[in-house]
Amino acid sequence: DAGVIQSPRHEVTEMGQEVTLRCKPISGHNSLFWYRQTMMRGLELLIYFNNNVPIDDSGMPEDRFSAKMPNASFSTLKIQPSEPRDSAVYFCASSLTIGNTIYFGEGSWLTVV
Amino acid sequence: AQKITQTQPGMFVQEKEAVTLDCTYDTSDPSYGLFWYKQPSSGEMIFLIYQGSYDQQNATEGRYSLNFQKARKSANLVISASQLGDSAMYFCAMREDTGRRALTFGSGTRLQVQP
Numbered sequence: 001d002a003g004v005i006q007s008p009r010h011e012v013t014e015m016g017q018e019v020t021l022r023c024k025p026i027s028g029h030n031s032l033f034w035y036r037q038t039m040m041r042g043l044e045l046l047i048y049f050n051n052n053v054p055i056d057d058s059g060m061p062e063d064r065f066s067a068k069m070p071n072a073s074f075s076t077l078k079i080q081p082s083e084p085r086d087s088a089v090y091f092c093a094s095s096l097t098i099g100n101t102i103y104f105g106e107g108s109w110l111t112v113v
Numbered sequence: 114a115q116k117i118t119q120t121q122p123g124m125f126v127q128e129k130e131a132v133t134l135d136c137t138y139d140t141s142d143p144s145y146g147l148f149w150y151k152q153p154s155s156g157e158m159i160f161l162i163y164q165g166s167y168d169q170q171n172a173t174e175g176r177y178s179l180n181f182q183k184a185r186k187s188a189n190l191v192i193s194a195s196q197l198g199d200s201a202m203y204f205c206a207m208r209e210d211t212g213r214r215a216l217t218f219g220s221g222t223r224l225q226v227q228p
Contacts, residue, residue, distance in 0.1 A: 033215055043204065043218040056215065091158060101207075102159035102216055103146065 002026070004105035006092050012111045018080040023092030023109045024073055028087065033093040033102060034067055034077050043091075050097075082112045116140065117207050117219035124224050126195045133180070134222045136205030140227040144210035147188040149179065151222070161203075163186060195226045196200040 005024040013019055025032045032049040047057040048071045064083070069075040076080070079086055093104040118137045122124040137145065149161040164179045166173045172179040180189040192199055202223050206216040 043215070044222050045215050048215045089156060093158075101160055101163055103160060104150075106157045111157070 004092055004094050004103055006090075006105035006108050008108060009106065010109045012113065013038075013074060013082055015083055015112055016056065016081040019082045019086075019110060021077040021110070022084060022091075023075045023077070024112075025075070025092070025094030027073070027104060029094035029096050030072070030085075031095045031100075031102075032069060032075050033095075033105075034075070034095060035091040037089040037091060037107070038070075038087075041087050041089075044086075046077070046090075079110075084112045087111050116217045117205055119205055119219035119222050121222045122220075126192075126224065126226055128166060128197060128226055128228050129194055131193045132195055132224065134189045134203050134205075134224065136190065137217060138186050138188060138205075138207045140186075140207065140209055142209040145149045146210070147181070148206040148208070148216065149177070149188075149190045150204045150206060151199075151217075152204065153198075154201070158204075158211050162190070165191070175209055180214060192224075197228060198225045199225050207215070 007022045031050050034046040035043050037043045038045055044057045046068045048055055052069045067077045089107040089109050091104050091107045093102045095102045116139050145166045148163045151159045151161055162172050162174045162177045162179050164181045171199050176193045178191045204219045204221045205219040208216050
Protein backbone atom coordinates (compact mmCIF):
# COMPACT_ATOMS: atom_id res chain seq x y z
CA ASP A 1 0.00 0.00 0.00
CA ALA A 2 1.20 3.51 -0.78
CA GLY A 3 2.09 5.64 2.19
CA VAL A 4 1.67 9.37 2.57
CA ILE A 5 3.02 11.02 -0.55
CA GLN A 6 4.52 14.48 -0.46
CA SER A 7 5.86 16.72 -3.18
CA PRO A 8 8.20 18.27 -3.85
CA ARG A 9 10.81 16.39 -1.85
CA HIS A 10 13.24 19.27 -2.06
CA GLU A 11 12.69 22.90 -2.96
CA VAL A 12 15.00 25.87 -3.01
CA THR A 13 13.32 29.20 -3.57
CA GLU A 14 14.09 32.87 -3.25
CA MET A 15 12.71 35.02 -0.50
CA GLY A 16 9.37 36.50 -1.47
CA GLN A 17 8.35 33.67 -3.75
CA GLU A 18 5.25 31.57 -3.22
CA VAL A 19 5.80 27.99 -2.13
CA THR A 20 3.20 25.24 -2.41
CA LEU A 21 3.70 21.89 -0.74
CA ARG A 22 1.43 19.02 -1.64
CA CYS A 23 0.27 15.93 0.17
CA LYS A 24 -1.70 12.81 -0.67
CA PRO A 25 -2.74 10.96 2.50
CA ILE A 26 -3.06 7.22 2.81
CA SER A 27 -6.24 6.10 1.10
CA GLY A 28 -9.10 5.82 3.56
CA HIS A 29 -7.50 7.99 6.20
CA ASN A 30 -9.78 10.73 7.49
CA SER A 31 -7.30 12.87 9.41
CA LEU A 32 -4.43 14.83 7.93
CA PHE A 33 -1.71 16.72 9.72
CA TRP A 34 0.98 19.22 8.67
CA TYR A 35 4.10 19.38 10.85
CA ARG A 36 7.25 21.48 10.55
CA GLN A 37 10.65 20.37 11.80
CA THR A 38 13.54 22.70 12.54
CA MET A 39 16.65 22.33 14.64
CA MET A 40 15.58 25.15 16.93
CA ARG A 41 11.95 24.23 17.49
CA GLY A 42 11.81 20.52 16.81
CA LEU A 43 8.57 19.07 15.44
CA GLU A 44 5.66 21.48 15.56
CA LEU A 45 2.07 20.87 14.53
CA LEU A 46 0.94 23.51 12.07
CA ILE A 47 -2.62 22.42 11.30
CA TYR A 48 -4.76 19.33 11.13
CA PHE A 49 -7.90 18.35 9.28
CA ASN A 50 -10.57 15.80 10.03
CA ASN A 51 -12.85 14.79 7.16
CA ASN A 52 -11.36 17.64 5.11
CA VAL A 53 -12.33 20.25 7.72
CA PRO A 54 -9.60 22.22 9.52
CA ILE A 55 -9.86 21.40 13.22
CA ASP A 56 -6.90 23.20 14.75
CA ASP A 57 -4.78 25.76 12.94
CA SER A 58 -3.34 27.38 16.05
CA GLY A 59 0.14 26.24 15.04
CA MET A 60 0.15 28.13 11.76
CA PRO A 61 2.84 30.73 12.37
CA GLU A 62 1.30 33.71 10.60
CA ASP A 63 -0.93 34.82 7.79
CA ARG A 64 1.71 33.97 5.22
CA PHE A 65 0.84 30.32 5.80
CA SER A 66 -2.36 28.74 4.55
CA ALA A 67 -3.52 25.16 4.15
CA LYS A 68 -6.37 23.60 2.27
CA MET A 69 -7.87 20.17 1.89
CA PRO A 70 -10.29 20.31 -1.05
CA ASN A 71 -10.95 16.56 -0.94
CA ALA A 72 -10.05 13.45 1.00
CA SER A 73 -7.02 12.65 -1.11
CA PHE A 74 -5.22 15.97 -1.41
CA SER A 75 -3.95 18.81 0.73
CA THR A 76 -1.72 21.81 0.16
CA LEU A 77 0.34 24.00 2.43
CA LYS A 78 1.14 27.37 0.93
CA ILE A 79 3.63 30.00 2.05
CA GLN A 80 3.28 33.40 0.46
CA PRO A 81 5.59 35.28 0.58
CA SER A 82 8.31 32.93 1.76
CA GLU A 83 11.09 34.07 4.10
CA PRO A 84 14.45 32.49 5.00
CA ARG A 85 13.14 31.59 8.48
CA ASP A 86 10.59 29.31 6.79
CA SER A 87 13.42 26.96 5.82
CA ALA A 88 12.54 23.62 7.41
CA VAL A 89 11.33 20.13 6.69
CA TYR A 90 7.57 20.06 6.29
CA PHE A 91 5.89 16.76 7.03
CA CYS A 92 2.44 15.70 6.06
CA ALA A 93 0.92 12.83 8.05
CA SER A 94 -2.37 10.99 8.10
CA SER A 95 -4.33 8.66 10.33
CA LEU A 96 -7.43 6.54 9.99
CA THR A 97 -9.28 8.69 12.47
CA ILE A 98 -8.27 11.38 14.89
CA GLY A 99 -7.31 8.90 17.59
CA ASN A 100 -5.27 6.43 15.59
CA THR A 101 -1.59 6.08 14.81
CA ILE A 102 -0.26 8.84 12.58
CA TYR A 103 1.84 7.87 9.56
CA PHE A 104 4.23 10.39 8.07
CA GLY A 105 5.31 11.18 4.56
CA GLU A 106 8.97 11.52 3.70
CA GLY A 107 8.89 15.28 4.13
CA SER A 108 9.43 18.30 1.92
CA TRP A 109 12.81 19.94 2.51
CA LEU A 110 12.36 23.67 1.95
CA THR A 111 15.21 26.15 1.70
CA VAL A 112 14.42 29.84 1.26
CA VAL A 113 17.42 31.95 0.27
CA ALA B 114 4.76 23.77 29.88
CA GLN B 115 6.73 20.94 28.34
CA LYS B 116 4.35 18.05 27.74
CA ILE B 117 6.92 15.54 26.55
CA THR B 118 10.43 15.46 27.96
CA GLN B 119 13.32 13.48 26.59
CA THR B 120 16.31 14.20 28.79
CA GLN B 121 18.94 12.31 26.79
CA PRO B 122 20.10 14.34 23.77
CA GLY B 123 22.44 11.53 22.76
CA MET B 124 23.08 7.91 23.66
CA PHE B 125 25.67 5.34 22.69
CA VAL B 126 25.17 1.60 22.79
CA GLN B 127 27.24 -1.36 21.70
CA GLU B 128 25.87 -3.57 18.97
CA LYS B 129 23.77 -6.46 20.35
CA GLU B 130 23.20 -4.76 23.70
CA ALA B 131 19.90 -3.39 24.95
CA VAL B 132 19.27 0.33 25.38
CA THR B 133 16.58 2.37 27.10
CA LEU B 134 15.51 5.77 25.83
CA ASP B 135 13.74 7.87 28.42
CA CYS B 136 10.48 9.75 27.99
CA THR B 137 8.32 11.47 30.58
CA TYR B 138 5.06 13.21 29.87
CA ASP B 139 2.63 15.57 31.49
CA THR B 140 -1.12 15.48 31.03
CA SER B 141 -4.30 15.78 33.04
CA ASP B 142 -6.29 13.96 30.38
CA PRO B 143 -7.24 10.48 31.69
CA SER B 144 -7.19 9.09 28.15
CA TYR B 145 -4.11 9.46 25.99
CA GLY B 146 -1.72 7.60 23.76
CA LEU B 147 2.03 7.43 23.74
CA PHE B 148 4.07 6.84 20.60
CA TRP B 149 7.66 6.37 19.57
CA TYR B 150 9.00 7.29 16.16
CA LYS B 151 12.40 6.71 14.57
CA GLN B 152 13.99 9.24 12.25
CA PRO B 153 17.07 7.92 10.43
CA SER B 154 19.51 10.24 8.71
CA SER B 155 17.44 10.00 5.53
CA GLY B 156 14.79 12.04 7.32
CA GLU B 157 11.59 10.01 7.23
CA MET B 158 9.56 9.49 10.39
CA ILE B 159 8.92 5.81 11.08
CA PHE B 160 6.27 4.70 13.56
CA LEU B 161 7.64 2.14 16.03
CA ILE B 162 5.24 1.47 18.87
CA TYR B 163 2.09 2.67 20.61
CA GLN B 164 0.80 2.47 24.20
CA GLY B 165 -2.68 3.53 25.25
CA SER B 166 -3.20 4.97 28.72
CA TYR B 167 -5.68 2.25 29.59
CA ASP B 168 -3.61 -0.62 28.25
CA GLN B 169 -2.79 -3.04 31.05
CA GLN B 170 0.21 -4.60 29.36
CA ASN B 171 3.33 -2.90 28.09
CA ALA B 172 3.40 -2.70 24.31
CA THR B 173 5.92 -4.75 22.36
CA GLU B 174 6.79 -4.79 18.66
CA GLY B 175 9.62 -7.11 17.76
CA ARG B 176 12.79 -5.76 19.36
CA TYR B 177 10.97 -2.69 20.65
CA SER B 178 9.11 -2.56 23.92
CA LEU B 179 7.60 0.31 25.82
CA ASN B 180 8.14 0.42 29.57
CA PHE B 181 4.98 2.24 30.63
CA GLN B 182 4.86 3.46 34.22
CA LYS B 183 1.63 5.41 34.50
CA ALA B 184 2.08 6.68 38.04
CA ARG B 185 5.50 8.03 37.14
CA LYS B 186 4.22 9.34 33.80
CA SER B 187 7.03 7.69 31.96
CA ALA B 188 7.04 5.78 28.69
CA ASN B 189 10.57 4.59 28.04
CA LEU B 190 11.49 2.80 24.83
CA VAL B 191 13.61 -0.33 25.18
CA ILE B 192 15.46 -1.60 22.13
CA SER B 193 16.85 -5.10 22.60
CA ALA B 194 19.80 -6.54 20.68
CA SER B 195 20.78 -3.23 19.08
CA GLN B 196 21.77 -3.23 15.45
CA LEU B 197 23.83 -0.74 13.47
CA GLY B 198 20.67 0.21 11.59
CA ASP B 199 19.10 1.39 14.84
CA SER B 200 21.32 4.49 14.77
CA ALA B 201 18.86 7.35 14.38
CA MET B 202 16.91 10.04 16.20
CA TYR B 203 14.09 8.71 18.35
CA PHE B 204 11.06 10.81 19.24
CA CYS B 205 8.53 10.21 21.95
CA ALA B 206 5.09 11.70 21.33
CA MET B 207 1.77 11.95 23.09
CA ARG B 208 -1.78 12.37 21.90
CA GLU B 209 -4.41 13.57 24.36
CA ASP B 210 -7.89 12.26 23.61
CA THR B 211 -9.66 15.48 24.55
CA GLY B 212 -8.75 18.95 23.42
CA ARG B 213 -6.02 19.07 20.81
CA ARG B 214 -6.04 15.55 19.45
CA ALA B 215 -2.78 15.61 17.57
CA LEU B 216 0.69 14.40 18.47
CA THR B 217 2.98 16.53 20.62
CA PHE B 218 6.62 15.54 20.27
CA GLY B 219 9.60 15.54 22.55
CA SER B 220 12.95 16.96 21.49
CA GLY B 221 14.35 13.58 20.57
CA THR B 222 17.29 11.36 21.49
CA ARG B 223 20.07 10.59 19.02
CA LEU B 224 21.11 6.97 19.37
CA GLN B 225 24.39 5.74 17.97
CA VAL B 226 25.04 2.02 17.84
CA GLN B 227 28.71 1.15 17.87
CA PRO B 228 30.16 -2.02 16.39
